[in-house]
Amino acid sequence: MAADTYASLNSDLGLAAYLNMAFIELLHETKDLKEVAQYFPFTGGAGSATMKLRQIQPVDAFTAPGEDTAPSITNLTTANKSLTVAKANLYRSVTDLAFITGEMEAQQLVSSFAKSLVYYRSSLIAALGAGFTANTAVGSTGVALTVDTVYAAMFALRKALVVGDLDFVSHQTAITQFQASLRGETATPFQIAPATQSALSTADTGNVLFSWMGINFRSHASVPKIGGTDYSGFMVGKGAIAFTEAPVSGFIRQYAFNPQTLAGEEAIICQDLSTEAKGSRSWICHYYPGVAELEDARGVQVLSAI
Amino acid sequence: MDLTAKSFSPERVRTSKEARDYLPVEWLNNVHELMHKPLDWEAKDGRWLPILSPIFFLRGLNNYDDNGQVDPEAVRRIYRAKGCACIVPDDDRLGEYKHYIATVPATNPAYGSIGKYYLTIFESPEMVAGRVIWRRDQKAFDAFRAHLVDAGIVVMNSTIAELVIAAKRESLSTMEQVPMNTTSKQRTIEKLSADIAAMEALTAGLTKPKAASVKRAFRVERDTNPHTPD
Numbered sequence: 259m260a261a262d263t264y265a266s267l268n269s270d271l272g273l274a275a276y277l278n279m280a281f282i283e284l285l286h287e288t289k290d291l292k293e294v295a296q297y298f299p300f301t302g303g304a305g306s307a308t309m310k311l312r313q314i315q316p317v318d319a320f321t322a323p324g325e326d327t328a329p330s331i332t333n334l335t336t337a338n339k340s341l342t343v344a345k346a347n348l349y350r351s352v353t354d355l356a357f358i359t360g361e362m363e364a365q366q367l368v369s370s371f372a373k374s375l376v377y378y379r380s381s382l383i384a385a386l387g388a389g390f391t392a393n394t395a396v397g398s399t400g401v402a403l404t405v406d407t408v409y410a411a412m413f414a415l416r417k418a419l420v421v422g423d424l425d426f427v428s429h430q431t432a433i434t435q436f437q438a439s440l441r442g443e444t445a446t447p448f449q450i451a452p453a454t455q456s457a458l459s460t461a462d463t464g465n466v467l468f469s470w471m472g473i474n475f476r477s478h479a480s481v482p483k484i485g486g487t488d489y490s491g492f493m494v495g496k497g498a499i500a501f502t503e504a505p506v507s508g509f510i511r512q513y514a515f516n517p518q519t520l521a522g523e524e525a526i527i528c529q530d531l532s533t534e535a536k537g538s539r540s541w542i543c544h545y546y547p548g549v550a551e552l553e554d555a556r557g558v559q560v561l562s563a564i
Numbered sequence: 565m566d567l568t569a570k571s572f573s574p575e576r577v578r579t580s581k582e583a584r585d586y587l588p589v590e591w592l593n594n595v596h597e598l599m600h601k602p603l604d605w606e607a608k609d610g611r612w613l614p615i616l617s618p619i620f621f622l623r624g625l626n627n628y629d630d631n632g633q634v635d636p637e638a639v640r641r642i643y644r645a646k647g648c649a650c651i652v653p654d655d656d657r658l659g660e661y662k663h664y665i666a667t668v669p670a671t672n673p674a675y676g677s678i679g680k681y682y683l684t685i686f687e688s689p690e691m692v693a694g695r696v697i698w699r700r701d702q703k704a705f706d707a708f709r710a711h712l713v714d715a716g717i718v719v720m721n722s723t724i725a726e727l728v729i730a731a732k733r734e735s736l737s738t739m740e741q742v743p744m745n746t747t748s749k750q751r752t753i754e755k756l757s758a759d760i761a762a763m764e765a766l767t768a769g770l771t772k773p774k775a776a777s778v779k780r781a782f783r784v785e786r787d788t789n790p791h792t793p794d
Binding site for chain 2: 340346388394404410442444483485486490550551554564
């Protein structure tokens with residue numbers, strides 16, 4: 259007789275495939291845009307879902323009256339912006355049998371909530387790019403993003419007195435268009451500049467893809483597509499966008515629901531026991547973010563072809 | 565309920581979610597409208613046409629959920645305060661373009677989510693080999709934009725034209741200082757030059773703003789004693 263083999267024994271004594279317990283993540287958007295926006299802590303229990311942010315223009319012209327003349331009064335220039343939080347959530351339900359058979363693990367759900375929260379928060383920030391008005395939008399409809407367009411955006415912000423590091427946010431397509439344009443800059447000093455080399459070679463490792471000429475380049479899959487022809491990206495300085503998250507930890511302590519409820523600073527994740535009769539476990543993640551434009555002139559819309 | 569005579573188009577009952585055609589998109593967007601920023605204009609086919617931008621309505625964004633309920637006006641107020649014209653879809657002045665926002669059933673394949681994708685009635689995405697080809701009826705969209713000007717929803721006058729042309733000239737002047745080492749740059753210069761020429765050709769017929777409009781006219785007075793403070 260021939261020896262017993264894997265193939266001959268497999269149907270009775272083995273499995274066609276055994277389960278590797280690792281959960282391998284499929285491709286998904288991993289970037290977090292929260293650093294693009296300025297965070298303002300939200301005070302719970304203060305009587306409103308809307309937080310008012312106070313703005314003041316600190317610089318006014320000195321008057322130069324005569325030596326023996328009383329000066330006229332210069333009034334302060336003030337403004338305000340509102341930041342309203344609203345509920346967003348993600349609800350998942352898995353049957354007991356799916357857990358018993360090892361097809362699902364609770365920590366996978368929690369990890370999924372955290373990543374989805376980051377995506378949602380980033381999509382709110384990305385949606386603001388089309389609304390900057392004070393600086394005329396740069397880039398042309400149906401035209402790929404170029405080095406010249408990035409300079410035009412930077413010049414617009416610098417002319418508006420925006421100082422410090424800038425953040426550029428658009429779809430990944432726009433980032434690769436920009437890299438293609440950088441590659442085409444054949445003037446030798448430009449091509450060998452360390453910033454250019456870094457921009458062309460840096461592998462995507464975090465929320466900032468690369469920095470070039472003081473601009474942090476970021477991408478997000480939720481950057482809106484407008485008119486079916488363009489991505490509506492934007493470039494901003496610090497203070498263009500405000501965001502807040504209603505803190506839920508204090509609320510949970512005060513009104514402790516059930517032991518299955520978890521609260522981070524930003525979100526509540528709770529197990530909903532109402533589905534016990536069905537033999538399933540449900541989790542819901544509640545999140546209360548607020549995102550708004552803080553100062554229009556600190557941002558500029560950047561159009562690029564899809 | 566409005567009981568005026570109407571006809572209805574029946575939609576087939578689907579047996580499962582898979583039986584329906586869903587547009588694969590990267591992001592299931594929320595409802596949006598269009599707005600016009602005061603200086604976003606282009607000259608096309610012998611007319612000034614407004615370049616339109618979207619306003620998104622998402623809970624938690626720009627006070628959309630003000631006072632605990634969705635309030636589009638809370639968002640529109642932000643843009644109107646910046647001089648933008650909000651093109652409200654149910655504005656009767658839109659005529660045949662009233663309710664210009666539409667939806668298609670959509671899915672985000674990466675996340676397995678199913679919902680609606682909001683777009684304008686001028687867009688008609690097509691799916692080929694798993695890819696979405698975005699098509700827009702540009703002729704109809706341009707007619708819509710021209711209608712916005714004719715209906716007075718967006719305003720163009722000689723002062724706005726001056727500012728738009730000045731911005732184009734500045735862009736051209738900046739580009740002219742850049743070494744012309746790519747075809748893309750050459751094309752940009754050609755396009756900017758053509759845009760400026762087309763815009764200048766359209767300035768003649770524009771109305772001057774009235775004195776009582778938003779723009780204020782300042783009277784120049786001789787300063788008979790410039791060294792005396794006011």
